[in-house]
Amino acid sequence: MKIAILPGDGIGPEIVAQAVKVLNALDEKFELESAPVGGAGYAAHGHPLPEGTLALAKAADAVLFGAVGDYQYDNLERALRPEQAILGLRKNLGLFANLRPAILYPELAGASTLKPEVVSGLDILIIRELTGDIYFGQPRGVRECPDGPFKGQREGFDTMRYAEGEIRRIAHVAFQAAQKRDKRLTSVDKANVLETFQFWKDIVIDVSKDYPDVALEHMYVDNAAMQLVRAPKKFDVIVTGNMFGDILSDAAAMLTGSIGMLPSASLDANNKGLYEPSHGSAPDIAGKGIANPLATILSAAMMLRFSLGRAEQADRIENAVKSVLAQGLRTVDIHEEGTTKVGTEEMGNAVVKALA
Amino acid sequence: MKIAILPGDGIGPEIVAQAVKVLNALDEKFELESAPVGGAGYAAHGHPLPEGTLALAKAADAVLFGAVGDYQYDNLERALRPEQAILGLRKNLGLFANLRPAILYPELAGASTLKPEVVSGLDILIIRELTGDIYFGQPRGVRECPDGPFKGQREGFDTMRYAEGEIRRIAHVAFQAAQKRDKRLTSVDKANVLETFQFWKDIVIDVSKDYPDVALEHMYVDNAAMQLVRAPKKFDVIVTGNMFGDILSDAAAMLTGSIGMLPSASLDANNKGLYEPSHGSAPDIAGKGIANPLATILSAAMMLRFSLGRAEQADRIENAVKSVLAQGLRTVDIHEEGTTKVGTEEMGNAVVKALA
Numbered sequence A, B: 001m002k003i004a005i006l007p008g009d010g011i012g013p014e015i016v017a018q019a020v021k022v023l024n025a026l027d028e029k030f031e032l033e034s035a036p037v038g039g040a041g042y043a044a045h046g047h048p049l050p051e052g053t054l055a056l057a058k059a060a061d062a063v064l065f066g067a068v069g070d071y072q073y074d075n076l077e078r079a080l081r082p083e084q085a086i087l088g089l090r091k092n093l094g095l096f097a098n099l100r101p102a103i104l105y106p107e108l109a110g111a112s113t114l115k116p117e118v119v120s121g122l123d124i125l126i127i128r129e130l131t132g133d134i135y136f137g138q139p140r141g142v143r144e145c146p147d148g149p150f151k152g153q154r155e156g157f158d159t160m161r162y163a164e165g166e167i168r169r170i171a172h173v174a175f176q177a178a179q180k181r182d183k184r185l186t187s188v189d190k191a192n193v194l195e196t197f198q199f200w201k202d203i204v205i206d207v208s209k210d211y212p213d214v215a216l217e218h219m220y221v222d223n224a225a226m227q228l229v230r231a232p233k234k235f236d237v238i239v240t241g242n243m244f245g246d247i248l249s250d251a252a253a254m255l256t257g258s259i260g261m262l263p264s265a266s267l268d269a270n271n272k273g274l275y276e277p278s279h280g281s282a283p284d285i286a287g288k289g290i291a292n293p294l295a296t297i298l299s300a301a302m303m304l305r306f307s308l309g310r311a312e313q314a315d316r317i318e319n320a321v322k323s324v325l326a327q328g329l330r331t332v333d334i335h336e337e338g339t340t341k342v343g344t345e346e347m348g349n350a351v352v353k354a355l356a
Ligand SMILES: CC(C)[C@H](C(=O)O)[C@@H](O)C(=O)O
Pocket: A083, A086, A087, A246, B192, B193, B222
């Protein structure tokens, strides 16, 4: 089993190093191979997703990804900016299913900006379609406005689109995930305004016939944003498109107050996947040894479960993380009075120790 | 001065009746004329925005709108559904600037799902562009997928677009609103992915040269959704497009926990406007006499200020609302122990009394 290790920028290398340490501490050894990505890819090879990095990711059984982006790359032209690497990996690897759990660990309930009774025990799963929608639709660009009151002016434009098969496959992923949980699925759309999402809704309803055991509801995206704030625990699994999913999954993650704890998986049709923390590259704290490595370590656990068929090893890592939390160890982002503040390395070492 | 009164569906008629009572209690009398809209428009004339209703709205100096939507209209074809009335009014009246304050009244701090220290004193203004973006862009529909791996299948599609002049005029509204407040403006975009919003960002930067006294920052929409949950008080004025604004303004409203208190204004280039509560038609509680009329009453105050040039009368109404809150009167949606539960009518009457 070969794992591509793409640390990226900012805190990426530090946190990925801890996850690698955890992987290396398992009995079974995996072949790990690193390559630069994002700003590091640009610095090394003039492109955020260098050919060699893409080739490695394609050849590997799974990809462990840190985070990309740093100040010095902010003014590059868009095609060369770090985040193009992540879009390129998703598209080239066909990673259409993004799974983002928003879980509030009981020990960290205080970290949320929401009242404890609103969020304690939160455990929702957001499934975001990741290779379609307005992220990749053509045509797009800046052109002369063809009609209407602004005719002749410049206008920016993009195309939102979803083909039937794209909606079907993500819907199947979502229904099957719901079957393994509380059997409730909320499909988020904007069918009252968008043709794309009226179509989305129609197809999801059609797919639902294969899953009579799952309770399906439909919710407009604006209402979903409200309900996430009002009563997030009412959700079980949420499925939505790429753009709405980008917004809602980040909002849901922030409800926990501990985004430094949240892993994510992006899967292709064969459960090959890219695994990364839900947070970003945090260049402001890079190199200080204070970043929370747990989201990345938990991403490695998701990788073992979904792509490498090693559910037991995944359980072990997840239990080790729970155990370090129970011991009261906290990086600065989740630190509270009465707990022990530790750095990135110490936290990684504690997880390794708890594995044993 | 003529005001078009469009009560709509669900709780719309009940809450609008209270706002009308408040308007009638002012010294200056306005000409008020009602017409059916939404489901009521469909029931009366076969269309959610009947010709006579649109003509009235066009002829009036301002429009006071309740809410639209009710169960019995849910299965109509999209073009006849109630919400088409609101889209039609926006487009036909050129109401491109939607102003949605998210304010937490000190007395209602407990109603929020967020911790008091995170939201107490919240006072942000979201300015949403309302007649452009993917809401109205052409082409749109369901077609045969022209290329890629799903070629030949059906696909739903829409067009996102913003012309230069559309961005300029909403940016001017936003900078001028910021000048009257804390002089900080956050422009929310997704310039890292969308051509439309890279263009949006470029134009906003250009407009900012006219407002050197306003501090402009740019934020990606996913990050904005997070920051609204994490530290909403850091915002002053937010400006964004129609689709992102739909999502973020509802999320921001829900932060207060008292969406029944929040008014909105939708303005054209000459400050003619449509005024409506930020909440919906709530058909589940319609006719029970328990709906909160304050958002609609506060919408009437915004109308007096922005479209009718009667700022003093607006102040009087807003103070009257503050006074009924201080008296401890609460409709059920904002009721807490130790306060007095009142119905829709009683609340309206109390505001009228407090005006005197
Ligand atoms: C960096 C950006 C292109 C990306 C996205 O919008 O998908 C990020 O926000 C994410 O959610 O992974």
